[in-house]
Amino acid sequence: MKRNHHFPRRALSLLLVLILCMGLIPSAFAAQENGYHDPAEHWLTANNRTNELDANAVVTRETFNCGECGKPTSFEAFRTPEYTRDGATAMSRNVKYSDGTMVDDVGKGTVLDGTPGVDAYYTGYHWTKAVCENCGTINSNMSTSDYGYGKNVYWLYDCAVEFTEHLPETVTYEYTDSTYHTKTTTGGTYCCFCYGTNHSTASALERHTLETDILPQPANGRFAKVEHCTLCEYSRYEYITAKAVIADYYGVADGQPHTITVTDLSESGVRTSIRYGNSAASCTLTSAPNYTDAGQYTVYYEITYTYNGESMTENGVANVWLRDETTSEDGSCSCGCGDSNCGCQDKNCGGSCCNGGGACGDNHHFVLLDSVSPSCQTLGYDRYLCTECGKIEKRDYTAALGHAWQGVVIREATCEADGKLLNLCARCGQMEVTATPKGEHVYQTYPVAATCTRSGYTVRECEVCGDRHIEDITPALAHSYEAHTTPATCEAGGHTSHICHGCGSGFITDYTSALGHSWDNGTAVTGSSCTGEGMTEYRCVRCGAHRLEGDAASGHVPGEAATCTDPQLCTKCGAVIEKALGHDYKAEVTAATCTAMGYSVFTCSRCGDSYKGEYTEATGHTPSDWIIDTEPTTRAEGTRHKECLDCGEKLETEPIEKLYEQATTDTHGEAIVGGYLVTVTDTDTKNPVSGALVSLHQDDSLSIRLPNSRILDYADQTTITVQLVKDKSPVVDMLISVTDKNDNFSSGKTDQAGQLTIPDTSGVTDGDGKVTVGWEDADGDRRTLTVKVEDYETGRPIEDADVSIGKTGNISVKLPDGVDMDENNRIIVTVTDNKKNPQEGLNVTVKADMGQTASGQTDGEGKVAVPSVAKMERHPAYIVGYSDGTFGPERNMTRSEAATIFARLLAAKNGDTITTGTTKFEDIPAGAWYSGYVRYLSNYDVVYGRGEGIFAPNDAITRAEFTAFAVRFFEAYGDGDAELMEQYASFSDVSSGYWAAEYIKDAAARGWIKGYGDGTFRADRYITRAEVVAIVNRLLGRHADEAYISANTRRLNTFSDMTDGHWAYYDVMEAANTHTANVGEEKNWNAK
Secondary structure, three states: OOEEEEEOOOOOOHHHHHHHHHHHOOOOOEEEOOOOOOHHHHOOOOOOHHHHHHHOOEEEEEEEEEOOOOEEEEEEEEEEEEEEOOOOOHHHHOEOEOOOEEOOOOOEOOOOEOOEOOOEEEEEEEEEEEEEOOOOOEOOOOOOOOOOOOOOOOEEEEOOHHHEEEOOEEEEEEEOOOOEEEEEEEEEEEEOOOOOEEEEEEEEEEEOOEEEEEEEEHHHOEEEEEEEEOOOOOEEEEEEEOOEEEEOEEEEOOOOOEOOEEEEOOOOOOEEEEEEEOOOOOOOEOOOOOEOOOEEEEEEEEEEEEEOOEEEEEEEEEEEEEEOOOOOOOOOOOOOOOOOOEOOOOOOOOOOOOOOOOOOOOOOOEEEEEEEOOOOOOOEEEEEEEOOOOOEEEEEEEOOOOOOEEEEEEEOOOOOOOEEEEEEEOOOOOEEEEEEOOOOOOEEEEEEOOOOOOOEEEEEEEOOOOOEEEEEEEOOOOOOEEEEEEOOOOOOOEEEEEEEOOOOOEEEEEEEOOOOOOEOOOEEEEOOOOOOOEEEEEEEOOOOOEEEEEEOOOOOOEOOOOOOOOOEEEOOOOOEEEOOOOOOEEEEEEOOOOOOOEEEEEEEOOOOOEEEEEEEOOOOOOEOOOEEEEOOOOOOOEEEEEEEOOOOOEEEEEEEOOOOEEEEOOOOOEEEEOOEEEEEEEOOOOOEOOOOEEEEOOOOOEEEEOOOOOOOOOOOOEEEEEEEOOOOOEOOOOEEEEEOOOOOEEEEEOOOOOEEEEOOOEEEOOOOOEEEEEEEOOOOOEEEEEEEEEEOOOOOEOOOOEEEEOOOOOEEEEOOOOOOOEOOEOEEEEEEEOOOOEOOOOEEEEEOOOOOEEEEEOOOOOEEEEOOOOEEEEEOOOOOOOOOOOOOOOOEOEHHHHHHHHHHHHHHHHOOOOOOOOOOOOOOOOOOOOHHHHHHHHHOOOOOOOEOOEOOOOOEOEHHHHHHHHHHHHHHHOOOOOOOOOOOOOOOOOOOOOOOHHHHHHHHHOOOOOOOOOOOOOOOOEOEHHHHHHHHHHHHOOOOOHHHHHHOHHHOOOOOOOOOOOOOHHHHHHHHOOEEEEEOOOOOEEEO
16 A cells, blocks of 8 residues: 655746746746646547647747738637657757758758657657637748748747746655655656646655554454554554353253353453443443352343554353252152162153053063263263153263363462462363462571661562561661871872771861972974974973973965966975966867878977877868860960869979861851861751851861750750861861860760761770760660769879660660779779769779779768778677567667677677676676676776666666767777768757766767757657667668568567567667678678
8 A cells, every 4th residue: 555645836826927928938928727647648549640630739829920911810729749769859850840840941850759758758848839720820820931830730949947847746655664665756847838748757765654553352262463654554462361261051950150261361451340240231240140049141241352542342142051950869760769870851750650650560661762972971871762651761871971180270389478379171172270289388597787888787588479578677877987088199189088987988178278389491393384383392391291382384386387387386385385276278279281191289288288199181282174274276285284182282293285267156156267168057957056166186186065054965966067168078087076164065076977976885995984875765765874984093084994884774885905903902983964963873884905894872962982892790789689589679778788789899809708796886796697798897897887887777878878888889999980070060969068978079080979950969858779779880880781681570589569660670680680780881791
């Protein structure tokens, strides 16, 4: 049984809440329409998300500015607490609206909603929407540009701490053991808008608060002395017997008074009072009534037992049976027949039963009638019946058995009082109380002599019972005093003492005063110093006593003030007055450049001392595309260069051959250069292309730059026709290169008709390693791609590579002779469309001149590097489930479980074996399953306790504690995914003084952990097993092979509570199964 005690809760005034609300949200007033209740305890489900939020909302009426009405109007406001399956608000995933729309009003995410009390937890946020009661528009109190304006959706709002109320505290007490009970205090807080509730529970052991009660238990013949706790159900019983035995009396009416037998068996301290009467309502007699005549008498009684002020009553009935079994004086039957064996029971028979009363005479015909067994006090016999005359005759007597007494000592006999013995017959139940005689005193005597202060006497004391008395008293003696004089001393006065020789008593007379010390001039023991007193000793010339007096310390004389490296010293004694301050270094960071390493200069703000440290590697140049410095002319070469995109340094310069002829196409698409007529037209429409710049080079090749209004496009091809001016005859096999504003490039030679159509399905890369080609898919749609081929290690473009696209869109690249391709000489291919947009998911095959072939697929940046380089790693399993086959993804991870994960990973890497054993923590048994893991990590300084010698292995681990474990583990492990986030932003709720602040900062910088959408980290919240596995996988750079897992589920370790629909399913499978991984590949489980 639990007992509840309620304490009044602290509540904010509703008026104060409303005033605060008006300062923080756009509301003129808010009227709550329903009282507090925890929505999680009465949650209603519905067929869609909005309806479910409506069904569970706290509804108020408030005033907002309506965007439709253009004025303040009354709104019906709906607020529902946010519950998610991981306890983190959807805002932490940048999801703002109930339909999954994100804060950018475009993207979609997941709200991870669930059912509170089943699989979802309150996040500290609530969903809200408002409906104008004037025009009916939903969320018209938002900006008209917001996604939720006019839509039937909810949006998230923080349950601010200013608007929380406290639940009433409830205290319960539950029995623990005979010394303690458990006090449990429950309470919590809730948001006064949405009623989202955070419950809290605290438990502590307290000693019992004991009281003693006396409980009558008449049915058991006892009192119960109960010692019980006033707060919980604990009680302890002690029993005191309260019983008087009233026995029936069976006897013969012999003229003597007879009554019932009473035996009081109650224990000491119980007072027994018995009243008797002739009816149940008239028990007033203090003695039981006596009876002398034969007959059956009923005696009613009422027994009252009293113990420590508590009473109980027992009512009952006892009987007295007196029978008449008298016989004649000569011993004959009482019926008068004169036959002692006659069995007649009729006293009025007159002897007729035996004297002629029948016709048989002495010739009876007896048969056995019955047998009477002997009892304790009567004979046994057989009775025979004459079948002719009816005479009954007793025969075959057997002796009475006698009582089988069992004695119970009620009171032992003493020297002065008889004892009492209760005899109870085991056969007939008759009881009798007998007295055991008292003994005789055995006295010993010894004298006590008289003194000055008391009389003398003789003591007589019984050896048996301790009875004691005195006799032969003699008077006290007179005192015999002797005087002793004590002279006065330096510290004590004098006096005369009078002491009695007989008793030692005395009195004092003739008091004199103390003389006082006579001190000398003193002798110096030590002189005073800066911090210590000096000491002088004085002696009394009369008694030799001595005393010490201190001389005050002189105090330090401060020297020069303390600096960063030198303390402040006392100029007198050299003691340190103030420790050296230590340097206060401030860092000035010099970022790494393309050619120089980065570093930080640490300068002390006090003394100016400085040093360089925290060096970072030079970033290296990032080359640009070719930049034209001087355009070539027909008279002179041009120049171009490449420069670093970061620092602007010129990296490479080369000349551009001079233009031997150059012209721009006119409205007919024609241009004449060096005796050639060049015509540029649209392939499909035959329309001329004007504004194209045509250049004739020294090697008799042409280059054409299309106007800005036109680009190279396989769906809109361009045809170039070249003829001799003199006779309009076609020019065959002339090399033509074409570019456009997007740096797309196509080239080829004219055919027999003097024509070239570009782009084609194949081409050759230019000096920048680029070529633009096209292809037509199965639907007849034409696509244009620009392919760039480079050396992976150096980034230099590869010229003269043949590029073609097959009918299925697969890209084939044939490297020029002399270009190697292997694991040490990789090729990177970049594919974009003709507008420079990266193309993902395209298959690329690269072939080298020695027959090497490598294939791959472009990534999100349109890039693929070949050949792929396999790096195999052994990934050991580091988590296991529970004995019931579950994993418990939403269960909080304990400190011992977290230590086990990190120990398994570190031991697997180091090739170590872990065994159980003792640790430095006193709350970890040597045989505990996790003791070896904790000891192993302690040796690497990865784990720590919660106090001196305390590890708390079964406590849930907080986010801050786990982060500290992870950072320390990474330092010991020495490997993992250490890529930094783009920029570390500190959490608003983690101050620089927080014990785990540096660990949290380090882990956030590595991308292992993330905060919440409100900018907080919530360091003291617990972390679930699923969250731990996801973080550890990120820390180690481990990724699950989803395709392999889906195809081989039966071969793998699985858990009954984890399906592929759970957000952490593949993370858990990665952690629970040992495998060999091809690092860097998405499908990487190629060995088990």
